[in-house]
Amino acid sequence: MDSNVPQTKLQVSFVTISEENATQRIDNFLITHLKGVPKSMIYRILRKGEVRVNKKRVKPEYKLNNGDEIRIPPIRVAEKTTPEISTKLNKVADLEKAIIYEDDVILAINKPSGIAVHGGSGLSFGVIEGLRALRPEAKFLELVHRIDRETSGVLLIAKKRSALKALHEQLRLKQMQKNYLALVKGNWPSECKVVQAPLLKNVLKSGERVVKVDKEGKPSETRFKVEERFDFATLIKASPVTGRTHQIRVHTQYANHPIAFDDRYGDNQFDMQLADTKLNRLFLHAANVKFIHPKTLQEMQLHAPMDDKLQACLNQLRNDKYQQTESLK
Structure with a gap:
């Protein structure tokens, strides 16, 4: 040895x-x-x-x-460091900057796109591993919920088991409200305010998870509201009532309005129309979350601003819209 x-x-x-x-x-x-x-x-x-x-x-x-x-009993275990954490110190440092709220029982970050919430599927580094590296003195740090690797936005972490149990109970009773912003293909109809379609999850041999609408799937519901319209796209607010894997992404695809730059459920032609915006990531952002604080029992609402890439995309679309309007005058 x-x-x-x-x-x-x-x-x-x-x-x-x-x-x-x-x-x-x-x-x-x-x-x-x-x-x-x-x-x-x-x-x-x-x-x-x-x-x-x-x-x-x-x-x-x-x-x-x-x-x-x-x-x-006595257990001999080599104390190992996670190689991927040691080689991604910049990402760990970015997590510190991404913290938008913290007290003695919960912590919330504005998760960057491109980082998984936890290691697995060939990844040894994720948000929770990074936070544990940042907070080595913390006896307890656990994810309250999950968001996809390519999705950005509010992510809640419990610092005490009692807080985790209380927040999980709110999720179970559908008392926690999560609102996402998504840029979708085409003109989302104003009358389409709810999509209810059962979702079935399949795990491929590669370990990749693919979800589809299937009558054998679990009941799933997402509420939608139009936030802003553009020539060939719509910015929508999506509020999942249930919490299925890839739910918003599959429900928007099911409604024939897939999300921009979704590499699993998207539309390549739509992505090409957005070339001028220089966007190269999934346009899905967990903008805010509303819940009851597990300790104070006060209602809380946490907001996470969009990153520069998403904001630049919207600014370009607004500029194009303005130029088209001006040319018609």
């Missing part, structure tokens, strides 16, 4: 569960508590009875109680 690789100390440790972690499954607690330990090892030590709760063996689905004492 390479002596230059730092190792964790081999010793039994004991953890007393606080109210913050009560009702959480023991396996999920250990996965979070023992960062860097493979899940297979966690389930192995549970199966062998090396993990004890109040001196007794427990199954992975055991739900913790306030005051439980957990015995964690």
